[in-house]
Amino acid sequence: MVDVGIIGATGMVGQNFIRLLDQHPDFEITTLLASEKSAGKRYEDATTWLLDSEMPESVKDIKVVESNPDKVDKNVEILFSSIPSDFAAKIDPDFAKEFVVASNASAMRMKPHIPLCIPEVNPETLDMIDDQQKAYDWDGFLVTNPNCSTIALTLTLKPLVDNFNINRIYVSTMQALSGAGYNGVPSMGILDNVIPYIGQEEEKMESESLYLLGDYENGVVKDAPFNLSASCHRVAVINGHTEAVFIELDKEEDIDDIKSKMANFQALPQELGLPSAPEYPVIVKDEVDRPQPRLDRDACNGMGVTVGRVRKDQAFPNSFKYVLVGHNTIRGAAGASILNAELINERIL
Amino acid sequence: MVDVGIIGATGMVGQNFIRLLDQHPDFEITTLLASEKSAGKRYEDATTWLLDSEMPESVKDIKVVESNPDKVDKNVEILFSSIPSDFAAKIDPDFAKEFVVASNASAMRMKPHIPLCIPEVNPETLDMIDDQQKAYDWDGFLVTNPNCSTIALTLTLKPLVDNFNINRIYVSTMQALSGAGYNGVPSMGILDNVIPYIGQEEEKMESESLYLLGDYENGVVKDAPFNLSASCHRVAVINGHTEAVFIELDKEEDIDDIKSKMANFQALPQELGLPSAPEYPVIVKDEVDRPQPRLDRDACNGMGVTVGRVRKDQAFPNSFKYVLVGHNTIRGAAGASILNAELINERIL
Amino acid sequence: MVDVGIIGATGMVGQNFIRLLDQHPDFEITTLLASEKSAGKRYEDATTWLLDSEMPESVKDIKVVESNPDKVDKNVEILFSSIPSDFAAKIDPDFAKEFVVASNASAMRMKPHIPLCIPEVNPETLDMIDDQQKAYDWDGFLVTNPNCSTIALTLTLKPLVDNFNINRIYVSTMQALSGAGYNGVPSMGILDNVIPYIGQEEEKMESESLYLLGDYENGVVKDAPFNLSASCHRVAVINGHTEAVFIELDKEEDIDDIKSKMANFQALPQELGLPSAPEYPVIVKDEVDRPQPRLDRDACNGMGVTVGRVRKDQAFPNSFKYVLVGHNTIRGAAGASILNAELINERIL
Amino acid sequence: MVDVGIIGATGMVGQNFIRLLDQHPDFEITTLLASEKSAGKRYEDATTWLLDSEMPESVKDIKVVESNPDKVDKNVEILFSSIPSDFAAKIDPDFAKEFVVASNASAMRMKPHIPLCIPEVNPETLDMIDDQQKAYDWDGFLVTNPNCSTIALTLTLKPLVDNFNINRIYVSTMQALSGAGYNGVPSMGILDNVIPYIGQEEEKMESESLYLLGDYENGVVKDAPFNLSASCHRVAVINGHTEAVFIELDKEEDIDDIKSKMANFQALPQELGLPSAPEYPVIVKDEVDRPQPRLDRDACNGMGVTVGRVRKDQAFPNSFKYVLVGHNTIRGAAGASILNAELINERIL
Numbered sequence A, B, C, D: 001m002v003d004v005g006i007i008g009a010t011g012m013v014g015q016n017f018i019r020l021l022d023q024h025p026d027f028e029i030t031t032l033l034a035s036e037k038s039a040g041k042r043y044e045d046a047t048t049w050l051l052d053s054e055m056p057e058s059v060k061d062i063k064v065v066e067s068n069p070d071k072v073d074k075n076v077e078i079l080f081s082s083i084p085s086d087f088a089a090k091i092d093p094d095f096a097k098e099f100v101v102a103s104n105a106s107a108m109r110m111k112p113h114i115p116l117c118i119p120e121v122n123p124e125t126l127d128m129i130d131d132q133q134k135a136y137d138w139d140g141f142l143v144t145n146p147n148c149s150t151i152a153l154t155l156t157l158k159p160l161v162d163n164f165n166i167n168r169i170y171v172s173t174m175q176a177l178s179g180a181g182y183n184g185v186p187s188m189g190i191l192d193n194v195i196p197y198i199g200q201e202e203e204k205m206e207s208e209s210l211y212l213l214g215d216y217e218n219g220v221v222k223d224a225p226f227n228l229s230a231s232c233h234r235v236a237v238i239n240g241h242t243e244a245v246f247i248e249l250d251k252e253e254d255i256d257d258i259k260s261k262m263a264n265f266q267a268l269p270q271e272l273g274l275p276s277a278p279e280y281p282v283i284v285k286d287e288v289d290r291p292q293p294r295l296d297r298d299a300c301n302g303m304g305v306t307v308g309r310v311r312k313d314q315a316f317p318n319s320f321k322y323v324l325v326g327h328n329t330i331r332g333a334a335g336a337s338i339l340n341a342e343l344i345n346e347r348i349l
Helices: A012-021 A085-096 A123-136 A147-162 A200-211 A255-263 A268-272 A328-345 B012-021 B085-096 B125-136 B148-163 B201-212 B256-262 B268-272 B330-348 C012-021 C085-096 C124-136 C148-161 C202-214 C255-263 C268-273 C330-346 D011-022 D085-096 D121-137 D148-163 D201-212 D257-264 D269-273 D330-347
Strands: A004-006 A027-034 A078-081 A100-103 A141-144 A166-174 A215-217 A220-222 A228-232 A241-251 A280-284 A304-311 A318-327 B002-007 B027-034 B078-081 B101-102 B140-146 B166-174 B215-217 B220-222 B227-231 B239-249 B282-284 B305-312 B319-326 C002-007 C026-035 C078-081 C100-104 C143-146 C166-174 C215-217 C220-222 C227-231 C240-251 C282-284 C304-312 C320-327 D002-009 D025-036 D078-079 D100-103 D140-146 D166-175 D215-217 D220-222 D227-236 D243-247 D282-284 D306-313 D321-327
Touching: A004 A012, A004 A085, A012 A328, A027 A078, A027 A328, A078 A085, A078 A328, A085 A100, A085 A141, A085 C215, A100 A328, A123 A141, A123 A215, A123 A328, A141 A328, A147 A166, A147 A200, A147 A241, A147 A255, A147 A280, A147 A304, A147 A318, A147 A328, A166 A200, A166 B166, A200 A228, A220 C166, A228 B239, A228 B319, A241 B227, A241 D025, A255 A280, A255 A304, A280 D215, A318 B227, B002 B012, B002 B085, B012 B027, B012 B330, B027 B078, B078 B085, B078 B330, B085 B101, B085 B140, B125 B140, B125 B166, B125 B215, B125 B330, B140 B330, B148 B166, B148 B201, B148 B239, B148 B256, B148 B282, B148 B305, B148 B319, B148 B330, B166 B201, B166 B305, B201 B227, B239 D121, B239 D306, B256 B282, B256 B305, B268 B330, B305 D306, C002 C012, C002 C085, C012 C330, C026 C078, C026 C330, C078 C085, C078 C330, C085 C100, C085 C143, C100 C330, C124 C143, C124 C330, C143 C330, C148 C166, C148 C202, C148 C240, C148 C255, C148 C282, C148 C304, C148 C320, C148 C330, C166 C202, C202 C227, C227 D243, C227 D321, C240 D227, C255 C282, C255 C304, C268 C330, C320 D227, D002 D085, D011 D025, D011 D330, D025 D078, D025 D330, D078 D085, D078 D330, D085 D100, D085 D140, D100 D330, D121 D140, D121 D215, D121 D330, D140 D330, D148 D166, D148 D201, D148 D243, D148 D257, D148 D282, D148 D306, D148 D321, D148 D330, D166 D201, D201 D227, D257 D282, D269 D330
Parallel strands: A004 A027, A004 A078, A078 A100, A100 A141, A166 A228, A280 A304, B002 B027, B002 B078, B078 B101, B101 B140, B166 B227, B282 B305, C002 C026, C002 C078, C078 C100, C100 C143, C166 C227, C282 C304, D002 D025, D002 D078, D078 D100, D100 D140, D166 D227, D282 D306
Antiparallel strands: A166 A241, A215 A220, A241 A318, A304 A318, B166 B239, B215 B220, B239 B319, B305 B319, C166 C240, C215 C220, C240 C320, C304 C320, D166 D243, D215 D220, D243 D321, D306 D321
């Protein structure tokens, strides 16, 4: 078993890390880090548990320590980071001096030599790590995962990019409340309402997707050769981002072939049998009214992305549309970092 | 005062007609039509009132009659129709033999010689009426209004079409529950959820928009010379459709100019001062997180469409994006028929 | 393994039976019954699956048969019934002629010789079965479980009745949407709203509770010697009924003692180790803002009832108050029938 | 016209004051007070407007001043206060030295010589003002209104207390989100959920109700001679508190008589024709499923309380039950202070 720790353990994403790592076959939580005011308390006493499953017994008695590398036992190999981006900009690199950091924060994404990685999409970016350690003079290293809405989208685009030539992509999201953090969206703001704006979300989707689907050569990522425009909106859903996708290809392709390429998509995590990797990460549904976030977010324990309504776009040549649902706090956050860590554990540690 | 009647008066759209026509300066409700089981009852006794305003006193004692032209007093000049499409296919033409029918039903839209009209967008289609009366041998006539999601979109597109050259449009909707009728969406289906499918909605948006924005010549409409692709979704909002719009023009245009063209848009109903016409039917907001359905649906008593987030699309040349909110049961249904009737009253009766 | 069948298998409660019986240690679903229009189809083809977990593989290929005792294989021992009350009034007795019927329907509750049973509360009522078979001349027999809101309440009252003398009870409910069936509550009716009425619910709670907590002697139930008044309301919650309870005892009791009696409550199902019985069916929480339906409905796989805010009632002598949450479609419906069947299987079959 | 000001003008209750005072026949807003950071700005620039009606033109250009009595023009006669209780404890008395303060804050309620007043219920408590000015050596004075849930309840109890003898009252609330302030309840906490706890709410309801319905003699209030127990819960409703009420009288009374006493209730504000007073402040509905917060909260512009389901309590002698809905931010907050000010204006100024 690999000893792991969680930075930001008392927050909602931190709680999701704990839930997902409980009973993990390879990782054992030994260290929980949080702010000064929680330090020294038992985890159970320091935390208002927000999830609908019970707090795992195994963490209740762990004494929370301050988010400082000196406070972490040297046996710990991997630290999962789930702190707000402004803190992460300083704290994640601090820990990367000594430890492997799998971070869900946006602060360091796409910085030079820092892999932004989805194991099914661009695992080759882990090769940046050598350069990273040299460039920053770190003994540990830092791997990031993309934004929640980007991950779900990119997982469904990867089998398309592998098989077809994309000209352009438009995506319109209907994102869940949990993406904004527990206190992010007041109930007065969203009940009987839609909020048509999520700060920096469109920018992240547009840039991260092209990076993830681009080519990695000689330590550098070259963006994918098409563009993507996003419009991002918040709806009254607890968990599970829904995205409407419009794609123009360079030539007409058969809809059944497109569906089949998605449904049969497998990649490195599936080959390696990584513990959190679904056998088929993209599920394609034929029912006319799926996917729906409440019904489909938990597919493959929240690590699958469900696609439906794959249909020809009658308005434009060589075009088709679909809708996807992915669990934003599992595949889109904590589960993404864990899958990265599983790949690191298999390939590097 | 013009005597008017409502076909389908006990249903939710019928109730909206009543609410909007109460205190109307030119129209007076004298006749309420409904199914056989309601016929003969006082309107108050026949109806489960579903709106959050009170039932107007003026209709409570009206005796409901069966939806049959023979039951309608000859003094009635205009009948508003708000019945399900399969019934409307037979009933609307039946009434058009003798009366002016302003119908919200989809059954007869875009049929030969039947105007599908938004007074701000294509009032010239009312010229079809002469041909219509000859072709069908009617003494009355029938005018229809578009689908709720189409109306809101087309109102915002009209000033663009008038001033710029559009290449392509993508629109992704987040539609309110009331669009499906009172019993249309079970609460078990939509709470903490999105339903990514609305039967026939995408088809209607794609075809009706091009008709509305097309050219009317010699009694025939020629579709607008661009295409539009829609993806339609239901969210947990009572009233007010939200739509994310992506537009590619033929050349770069200034965003402020685009906003100004929308905000200053006025057309025939504004010139004529039709009672239900807002002074400016498109409201442009600068706040980063508007429009929102709960806050903006009632703009101009529900007859305005609110636009926000008008922004350059960084992903594609000559492109921009925006979000709109329109009240689906007012501007998108009952109010649309009423505005058509006001135009007819001013120009034809 | 005991072969079991489900009457009303395609409906929402039927689906809950299937979900709960999948992987059951003693029961195996071999027969699925539904209306004529589903008969002859594979279960997967006949059913719109409404739950957020996947349809179990084991039932997909079962051919649905009509709800007629003659269509059921004689190997089947227990039939679970989850059909609307008006159908159940005829169908449940029909099946009881030959089979054991564990019914969630209200039709036959508290009829002479028909046990209305919660295994933790009044298992002795199963002794009625001999008389039942004689009285109705049945080879099988029929056991019913109470109404969803009654079950949750009564489970928490049982340890109180066993230890204290109750003078009076007031209960005010905030009930979940699923209690009304999938199509029971339109979304237009409940979003941003409360519906302060549930047909016959108050009557059921008031009469069933006193029966369940009464004394069983010589084949007859004598109601508990206190009264209970209920006010029942529907709120925008998918699953999980919340109930506010006010109790007056005959003398002052210690709040900690009351909590302890609830938290340590165990009864026959716990002694027998019935598969669906939680070790402690009443969970008592100390957090000031619990129980909450979304966080607590799944306690003990939905078979536990969570109590919180047990506090002295400062307004009245000898009085205290608390709030409870129970899962209405598990402990309050399908799970209730299954626990009855487990008790029958252990004690009678 | 009386010049009035609003302390806490940029907050949600402050905005409600502005909305309700716009077009008021006797009061004119001339002064808007807020925190230091808003001071000096135009109101429109200082405020994120949260209501679904537009910000009145008349206040947009008013320059916000700091909440300090020295900053207020001496022409101002009445200040409405809607600030958090901990600030109000200091600020409200500060202003009362010079001005009339109508406060919605709980800080000073039921303090010696400070009237806690609902004009329909206990207008005689305004007689305390002389003593108040002497005791505190103020030139102005301070009048408070009760808690939102208390006001709605007490208005319905007043005609009962006037006509019958009450033995005991139990009330269970389902309260709207706006009662907690705009940021009070995170959406993650309440969607698909109930929160069964509102800090200090039960204590306020239990004590304030007895004060309001008590006897005022010689400058002192003697609590009403019965008790009331409350259990308070938050539900996913934007505005409008729903309350289930159980009442035991000293003898059997006719239900129709009880309804009639409520429906015909009129008091001093009705006699005086105060501008915000509804003709009949308690509306009694006969529909089985009313009142509902979304449909009934706006009755009498939010100043009426709607009662329904008035029914005999079969469980207990001399008992009956009902459900009420009142608008918590209008009749329960801003509107309550305004009605107090209207009474003061009529009787004292």
